[in-house]
Amino acid sequence: MKIKEKIAKLPEKTKIGGIIAVFAMIVFVLILFMEKQEKNYIQVSENSYNMAFCELVDYVQNVEIYLSKALVSNSAEHGAETLTRVWREANLAQSYLARLPISSNELENTQKFLNQVSDYTYSLSSKNIQSEKLTQEDLENLAQLHTYSQELANILEQLSVDLNAGRINWSDLTEEKSSIFTQEVSNLSKDSFGSVEENFHEYAGLIYDGAYSEHITTQEKVGLTGEDISKEEAEDVVLEYLQNEDIREIQYNGFAENANIPAYEFYAKINKNGKEENINLSISKKGGYIIFANLDREIGAEILSQEDAEEIGRKFLEDRGITQMKSTYYTKQSGIVTINYAYYQELDGQQVVMYPDLIKVKVALDNGEVLGMESTGYLNSHHERDLAEIKITKEEAKKNINPNLEILSEGLAVIPTEWKTEIFCYEFRGKVQDREFLVYINVETGKEEDILIILNTENGVLTQ
Amino acid sequence: MREKNKITGAIFLLTILVMVLLNFDRNHTTVEATNASESDVQLIARAINGEARGEPYEGQVAIGAVILNRVKHPSFPNTVAGVIYQSGAFTAVADGQINVPIASGSTVVKAARDAINGWDPTGGAIYYFNPNTATNKWIWSRPRIKTIGQHIFCK
Secondary structure (H helix, E strand, O other): OOHHHHHHHOOHHHHHHHHHHHHHHHHHHHHHHHHHHHHHHHHHHHHHHHHHHHHHHHHHHHHHHHHHHHHHOOOHHHHHHHHHHHHHHHHHHHHHHOOOOOOHHHHHHHHHHHHHHHHHHHHHHHHHHOOOOOOHHHHHHHHHHHHHHHHHHHHHHHHHHHHHOOOOOHHHHHOOOOOHHHHHHHHHHHOOOOOHHHHHHHHHHOOOOOOOOOHHHHOOOOOOOOOEOOHHHHHHHHHHHOOOOEEEEEEEEEEEOOOOOOEEEEEEEEEEOOEEEEEEEEEEOEOOOEEEEEEOOOOOOOOOOHHHHHHHHHHHHHHOOOOOEEEEEEEEEOOEEEEEEEEEEEEOOEEEEEEEEEEEEEEEOOOOOEEEEEOHHHHHHOOOOOOOOOOOOHHHHHHOOOOOOEEEEEEEEEEEOOOOOEEEEEEEEEEEOOEEEEEEEEOOOOOEEEEEEEEEEOOEEEEO | OHHHHHHHHHHHHHHHHHHHHHHHHHOOOOOOOOOHHHHHHHHHHHHHHHHHOOOOHHHHHHHHHHHHHHHHOOOOOOOHHHHHOOOOOOHHHHOOHHHOOOOOOOOHHHHHHHHHOOOOOOOOOOEEEOOOOOOOOHHHHOOEEEEEOOEEEEO
């Protein structure tokens, strides 16, 4: 008998029962399948968390070991090697720390500690590479960092015992409960860690040559000069900026006291060819400078060239009394070009480009309208510089350049370092095998300070 | 006739099964790789898209600025990807909103580019939260800088 006939012969009830049974089975299989999938995903994430944790433990232990070696080392060469290791291990440790499923604010101090160990030892190793010995102060800082690293290594060691005994379950941690780990580690940062936060406050005044040194954010803003202005005066600045616009409404959005540069915030609605556009402006309390202005709109067909845009931007700055600005690089996005202008100073008839004194101007390529400006760099660092005496001639400087570099142009420039200091350099633009480079040679020491690659991309001319 | 119904029913159920399975998989596929030189712009744009696609333009630039402020800050990872994918840092990462494709005509890529070019509407913020939905009490204790759209930005 064929199955079909069999089914047909079955009573109606059984048939419905059969359909329900089949349906139930499908649902059952589906649930089983999904459960298995979920289990797999949980396992995969557990594994990757476990891996990150084990890596973290290892790297922190290595930080401790190499820091203690660095404290004992007495030769600059070997010291540099050991410190480079600390840098590497601490950098990897912080990267694995960030992968643990613990919210960032719980481990902020630990993260900061590892970042600063990494950054500080990097700066000390470059000191050692130049055959400078570490000072007593450096050694004291290292000893202090070493004590922290020991504490951290111990606590992590303890936690890894828990982990190996199966007492830590990462998927529990991702839920918003307080956990063994966060409790341990926040205790660690409060008590046994010796209050990392408090101790790092002592570093606030310590100026080491590193990107994560505390003084970077608190540096004096030398370009921000003048008297404090009132909200009404700030509004005048806004009106002046928008003098050629059909203003519909100006809205005050409060005073941002805690901003890097305390500022009055404004929104303006302006009418552009029958369309209402929003522009927002931030005006510094001190001196009444435009920190930034920004308008976003859709851009029509591009009819302007890069050169036209550069000229428009330069004119725009000049009209606002910002003169001696030279366009350096630009980026392009959706018909808008953003041009970097750097201040230049004359020295014996030569232009010295001050790269830190930077203003960016956004120009729309459809009608040449200026859409915005950003002047944080300029406000942070603009001032008339007392340039160091040039001790190396251009010819001598050229001798320090790789002979394969075919020099295309040469000039003078002040370049910022990663830690916001400045170096006065010769700037050589050159080519090696169709790749363009900028090479910076210190005018006092002849040292090669930096090399940048010029990238000509469809999104602009960038340096890296 | 009944036979046919049964067959259609079975096919229907099978289709649902297949669709569920496919969907299940789709949620977990990794994001496609982007052009290396542009990858940071694209990643930031996707993060903005996940976190603030309904916000005003300035609010979108602000999200990008917070990401970049974190990269420069000692208490956070030192790369764009490190900051964005840090555990518990962004809800858009936790709930997969970051993988939602960017709509055509969206301003998020422009906003990401502005943030990379230095526009920082937040005045140096490293945190932000939506006061209507924030569950973390700790976040309220951070020094405020300003409000942009739905978000309060703080140090």
